[in-house]
Amino acid sequence: MVEVCHGKNNQRSFLPLNGNIRGCWENIVNSISNLRFNGKGLNNLILGKVANGEDIRFWLNTWTGDSPFVERWTHLFGLELSKLCRVAERRLVNQGNGGFTWNWSRQPESDVELKEWQECHEILNRISLNNNKDLWKWNNDNQEGFSVKAVKLALIEDIDDDHPPNFEWCKWVPLKCNIMVWRGNLDRLATRVNLRRRIVNITSVMCPLCEELEETIKHLFTACSLVDRVWSAFSAWCNFPQIYAFAFKDIMEIHKFTQLSKKAKTLIQGLMFITCWCIWKGRNEMVF
Ligand SMILES: [Zn+2]
Incomplete structure (x- = not known):
């Protein structure tokens, strides 16, 4: 339901948000976007463990390395027509090296685009898909699978370590x-x-x-x-x-x-x- 209301094709964040719709979802997304654990955002800490690639979003989720591809290869992302695509849509199973499918608005051609594409290929060559379901884990937690409890503990630790923020005076009040x-x-x-x-x-x-x-x-x-x-x-x-x-x-x-x-x-x-x-x-x- 949220995706129907808030999803859009040029989405850049892992959580969809339509700025024209005010309400509790907007508050939730804004709060989550501002959360930081040791300087890292939530999307850098909820990690996809890819298997069949059907749940993990190729560009928007973090699933190989420590940041989502949208942050690493911004020029390529600009050329992507299907910004919400899943890993399985970009990587063909049983195709061996180089088995990728792309959906560009035009082929990458500038130096910076080609450089990003090469880096992207190098990383994807090391990935192999299988028939199991994708999994999620929290911040390289050794435990298999994602748990809300682990996030909650991290939040509590973060609050306990919290220093008071710099105070901003408000000029118009006494x-x-x-x-x-x-x-x-x-x-x-x-x-x-x-x-x-x-x-x-x-x-x-x-x-x-x-x-x-x-x-x-x-x-x-x-x-x-x-x-x-x-x-x-x-x-x-x-x-x-x-x-x-x-x-x-x-x-x-x-x-x-x-x-x-x-x-x-x-x-x-x-x-x-x-x-x-x-x-x-x-x-x-x-x-x-
Ligand atoms: Zn009271």
Whole structure:
């Protein structure tokens, strides 16, 4: 269904996305595109193990080497007429060396195209197909097959290693909002858990808003059930997709991952900062 709505013949990414269709698929693709594990994107880490070549996309998936062919041979990709083709459509079984079929808009002829074509042939000559089903694996994981669990573990490790992102000031909101968000980014707001860390004698470390979990910055601004309703109202008011923040840095960076104009992105950034300020202010009024 996604492919019917979003797929297009000049697709360059392994996940199809039609920029004219707004919605949750767009948010998912944007989030996945921005994921990095040690500097590598998801498409460089989900590796196809080719057998019959019927599942793996020749250009768009990573199946030999550490990047998809679309990134390695961009000129050849430009000539490809069937950009979504599978490996089996390009490599003929039982044809021995040189058994490739191509579907070019015209034959490669410039120096750079011929050089890329030669490199491509050299790599394909080392590949042999068989009758088994293609497999997927995660990041050279020794385990056979792809598992969501392995990706989840990598994500958790990545979040744990995460350093706060560089803070981008928002010029049109009051300084006090900027400073409050800047301190949140460094985990330096006086939440109850941070006070306990500094050995301040407090009666409770539970979140004053929901009383369900300990009050960390992450909980207060992203996970608290009450604040969740604030973000829902924010999305509805701004006609902005539902906000799913898992860490404070997501709040600071969410505007970057939208398809909006530069001006609208700055507007969303500022409104997010002001909302954080209101949450923090509301929380302090409740506590003091
Ligand atoms: Zn809470």
